[in-house]
Amino acid sequence: MNRVYYPKLPDTTHEKPERSAIGGDTHISAAIKSPDFSESRGHSMKTSTEIGSIAQHIGEERAVEATAKAGFDAWDFSMFTMGSDGWAAPGMIAAGRHLVTARHLRQIGLDNGILCNQSHAPFPSPKMLDYLKPAIECTAEAGGKICIIHPDNDGTPEQNAEMYARLLPFAKSCGVKIATENMFNWDSETDEALFAACATPESFSAHLDAVKDADLVACLDIGHAEMRGVGTSAVAMIHTLGERLQALHIHDNDRRYDLHQIPFSQSIDFAPIVKALQEIHYAGYFTLEANSFLRQYTEDTLMTGLRQMSEAASKLAAMFAGALD
Numbered sequence: 596m597n598r599v600y601y602p603k604l605p606d607t608t609h610e611k612p613e614r615s616a617i618g619g620d621t622h623i624s625a626a627i628k629s630p631d632f633s634e635s636r637g638h639s640m641k642t643s644t645e646i647g648s649i650a651q652h653i654g655e656e657r658a659v660e661a662t663a664k665a666g667f668d669a670w671d672f673s674m675f676t677m678g679s680d681g682w683a684a685p686g687m688i689a690a691g692r693h694l695v696t697a698r699h700l701r702q703i704g705l706d707n708g709i710l711c712n713q714s715h716a717p718f719p720s721p722k723m724l725d726y727l728k729p730a731i732e733c734t735a736e737a738g739g740k741i742c743i744i745h746p747d748n749d750g751t752p753e754q755n756a757e758m759y760a761r762l763l764p765f766a767k768s769c770g771v772k773i774a775t776e777n778m779f780n781w782d783s784e785t786d787e788a789l790f791a792a793c794a795t796p797e798s799f800s801a802h803l804d805a806v807k808d809a810d811l812v813a814c815l816d817i818g819h820a821e822m823r824g825v826g827t828s829a830v831a832m833i834h835t836l837g838e839r840l841q842a843l844h845i846h847d848n849d850r851r852y853d854l855h856q857i858p859f860s861q862s863i864d865f866a867p868i869v870k871a872l873q874e875i876h877y878a879g880y881f882t883l884e885a886n887s888f889l890r891q892y893t894e895d896t897l898m899t900g901l902r903q904m905s906e907a908a909s910k911l912a913a914m915f916a917g918a919l920d
């Protein structure tokens with residue numbers, strides 16, 4: 596999908612964006628000024644969500660605002676349209692305008708009391724190599740600390756290590772960590788997932804060990820790990836990754852298909868997963884990647900779905916903190 600969000604970029608990054616109400620609500624920034632969401636919820640774990648599925652309805656600027664309004668502590672910068680028309684078309688990147696956009700979004704978040712915790716580079720990585728450094732620098736400009744870059748599904752740990760090793764010096768200079776993620780392939784005959792890079796504890800460890808750099812960390816996609824056919828579970832992955840696990844993609848599915856639905860709506864049992872996260876003293880964000888969930892909503896009803904997502908993320912964070920069983 597090609598969308599143009601910034602026909603006219605602001606000249607200054609700290610200019611207040613024009614705001615319009617979402618879903619018939621009053622001015623967005625008015626409702627979200629509680630000083631500390633985490634304290635008011637009685638736990639310290641922070642929540643976040645990818646903004647790509649929100650932006651499909653209302654564009655990135657309003658997506659960041661809406662994320663704050665729904666109650667999340669942070670936003671996850673989806674960069675899937677990088678390289679196509681829009682804020683990060685090749686010409687925009689050549690002119691450095693992608694960084695202006697990233698700074699602009701950062702400021703919108705700050706104006707609304709939230710920050711960017713992580714980002715998602717465009718994929719598949721082998722076809723998007725030219726955009727991985729721009730994705731890393733956009734992460735830094737947005738204020739994010741981790742840029743998730745998929746491994747090549749079919750690459751060996753050593754082959755993928757070459758890509759990460761090439762990117763790491765640049766990422767370090769930006770103050771951004773790179774996270775690799777557990778992937779899957781698909782068996783059309785059995786109609787279920789198949790092994791791919793980082794899909795199992797052994798493969799994920801081998802990928803990290805092949806680079807051996809504290810700035811290459813793990814993002815566990817919980818939905819991917821729970822699909823039958825990949826040969827593992829989220830709990831097994833968490834225990835193996837330990838302190839190297841610093842980011843999450845949280846979503847629910849029927850344990851067969853990659854549904855990317857809101858937690859607690861499908862078949863994944865999140866209680867043992869949260870317990871495993873407690874056991875390894877996970878200290879990162881609870882970041883949702885339930886990007887299929889908002890498809891059923893319209894621009895006018897979007898906030899209803901987004902608030903449900905925030906509640907689901909908050910419930911997970913509260914379970915982690917022991918507030919719920």
Ligand SMILES: [Zn+2]
Pocket residue numbers: 776816844884
């Ligand atoms: Zn993911």
